[in-house]
Amino acid sequence: MAKGDKKQPWFKFYPSDWSGDRKLHMCSVAARGLWIELMCVMHEAEPYGFLITDGKPVTNRQIAALVGLPLTDAGKLLAELESAGVYSRDENGVIYSRRMVKDKAKSKQASDWGKGGGNPQITNTDKEGVNPPVNPAPNHSLKPQSPEARNTDTETRACLISPEAFEITAALERACGFNLPEEVPPGWVGCALWVQKCLNEGWIGAVMIEATKGVVRRKRNGFVEHFKYLEKPLAEAMAQHLAPLPQVEIRQPEKLTVTANGKQQSGNIIQAADRLLDKIRSFDAGPGGDDGVRDGAGATSPRLLSQG
Numbered sequence: 001m002a003k004g005d006k007k008q009p010w011f012k013f014y015p016s017d018w019s020g021d022r023k024l025h026m027c028s029v030a031a032r033g034l035w036i037e038l039m040c041v042m043h044e045a046e047p048y049g050f051l052i053t054d055g056k057p058v059t060n061r062q063i064a065a066l067v068g069l070p071l072t073d074a075g076k077l078l079a080e081l082e083s084a085g086v087y088s089r090d091e092n093g094v095i096y097s098r099r100m101v102k103d104k105a106k107s108k109q110a111s112d113w114g115k116g117g118g119n120p121q122i123t124n125t126d127k128e129g130v131n132p133p134v135n136p137a138p139n140h141s142l143k144p145q146s147p148e149a150r151n152t153d154t155e156t157r158a159c160l161i162s163p164e165a166f167e168i169t170a171a172l173e174r175a176c177g178f179n180l181p182e183e184v185p186p187g188w189v190g191c192a193l194w195v196q197k198c199l200n201e202g203w204i205g206a207v208m209i210e211a212t213k214g215v216v217r218r219k220r221n222g223f224v225e226h227f228k229y230l231e232k233p234l235a236e237a238m239a240q241h242l243a244p245l246p247q248v249e250i251r252q253p254e255k256l257t258v259t260a261n262g263k264q265q266s267g268n269i270i271q272a273a274d275r276l277l278d279k280i281r282s283f284d285a286g287p288g289g290d291d292g293v294r295d296g297a298g299a300t301s302p303r304l305l306s307q308g
Helices: 015-020 030-043 059-065 069-081 098-115 163-175 192-202 205-218 227-242 269-285
Strands: 255-260 263-268
Touching: 015 030, 015 069, 030 069, 030 263, 059 069, 163 192, 192 205, 192 227, 205 227
Parallel strands: none
Antiparallel strands: 255 263
């Protein structure tokens, strides 16, 4: 910390911005409580807004000890906040608050302007280095600051989840048997953001819903505690749905030419076999058409008589 840069015992907190942050409100109450605890740590950190203490990144174990939670629970809440995009990480993986870093930069800029005679955008240009009068004429080129301007950057403030993603999320919850918001387990926090990512990759909501119903039917107790359980079966269902149809090849029946009594006859194999069977039957029947040899009803064979 630079000499003379006294640490403020407070930091800016706008309740309307906290309540209006859609990313933060996708998280559970426990995760939001952890975040405000981490903001208090980041307020005391150097550089400001980074989750650092004594010059080193704060570990998950230290966070768990700080808030009095088991290590696994603290890790889950951190993952929930990160999945919702509440905080960012620098190139070294250190967690930081975008809002706090931005507020610090604004504060430093205002301090520098104060040392140099004020904001150069509103400094009296007729007398360089002299501030304007106490009640200057209104400058219509400067727009009044709106509540949104006090919030985080555009990416943070923008709503990243479409109404379709929220509708599909509600349908997935109903397919798993959660008919009321209070029935939804904590493991489903952040599902809408995951659904939006799936839609961005070309997934189809109807296929996701039907695949989820199949998962619930096959599951032993039918209870899906975490939406991550659906990732693999839904991905397989989408891959099967988007797979190309099999190619069917239509082949003509093979032709066979049979020579009977010196005369060629054409036809397929079945017809040739039928003709061959007819020919065999004609040999058994004899010249009269009746099988006289076998049933004994044929003509009497001639006998030789002795002389005398």
